[in-house]
Amino acid sequence: MPNQSRLKIAVLVSGSGSNLQVMIDAMQNGSLPIEIVGVISNREDAYAVVRAKTAGIHVSVLSHTTSGKRMSIATFEKHALEQLNTWQPDLVVLAGFMRVLSAEFIHAVPCPMINLHPSLLPDYKGLDTHHRVLRAGEAYHGCSVHLVVPELDAGQVLTQAWLAICSDETAESLALRVQKLEHQLVPFTLELIIKGVLNLATIQAGQTEGFVPLPYRLWLD
Known part of the structure; x- marks a missing residue:
């Protein structure tokens, strides 16, 4: 690629x-x-x-x-x-x-097939992630791009974007903040794929020895 x-x-x-x-x-x-x-x-x-x-x-x-x-x-x-x-x-x-x-x-x-998920995988797979994160009292939240495998939201996580949860956060405000992260994480991930930093065929085959440990992380607010 x-x-x-x-x-x-x-x-x-x-x-x-x-x-x-x-x-x-x-x-x-x-x-x-x-x-x-x-x-x-x-x-x-x-x-x-x-x-x-x-x-x-x-x-x-x-x-x-x-x-x-x-x-x-x-x-x-x-x-x-x-x-x-x-x-x-x-x-x-x-x-x-x-x-x-x-x-x-x-x-x-x-x-290869990748998915964008609104949580810091492997935590909070599935739906309703923003409500669940707040109910659990987490300090951080974000979104992940991962390889798609048959098990739900279980493929190798390639990239993540993180944010700190505010004390007055609601699920609605958190969803909007995470969406802004997604808009930065998607092109960031595609650029890594295009440049060969993320070789999806190699990662799918489990041949990641010598690579920078995944996922690549963005810390954003």
């Missing part, structure tokens, strides 16, 4: 797509040598779809079948895999994608 002129990325989304917009902006302003070859959404009402179409990016919405029924995860994965095999990306990014993918799909995807 580092030897290619542009890193080809496919993005899976479910929601507003603010992190997709960060990637679109980096692609359009030339701050990162990336090409977003396509976006797959499992929701037709996701604002991320609007962002992608506005940027002229190919979009595949896989939310309902032709009969109007909500698409099962198996049907979604079948069509998503066909689309990914057509696009042939170098990297798949899950950016606010809210469905759990099967092991069969994860193993069949033709390139």
Whole structure:
């Protein structure tokens, strides 16, 4: 990947797509040598779809079948895999994608796949991370980018961005602060991949001897 002129990325989304917009902006302003070859959404009402179409990016919405029924995860994965095999990306990014993918799909995807998660993994896997962190009285919170494996939020953590939790923090204010971290962590991670600092094939194979210990960390407020 580092030897290619542009890193080809496919993005899976479910929601507003603010992190997709960060990637679109980096692609359009030339701050990162990336090409977003396509976006797959499992929701037709996701604002991320609007962002992608506005940027002229190919979009595949896989939310309902032709009969109007909500698409099962198996049907979604079948069509998503066909689309990914057509696009042939170098990297798949899950950016606010809210469905759990099967092991069969994860193993069949033709390139590495990374996910952005709103906690300091391995702590607080799953949903509702901001409320859970506050209830536990944690001093720090943040977000992580990790490799996708069949076990939920359990893949090798590549990068993290940290912040100190304020005494008057609410889940809503914390979510906004973490989102700002995400908007910095995503391009930071992509840059490390492009430069070969993070060699995903090597990391997936567990061949990390001699590497700087993962994850790479950003301390931000």
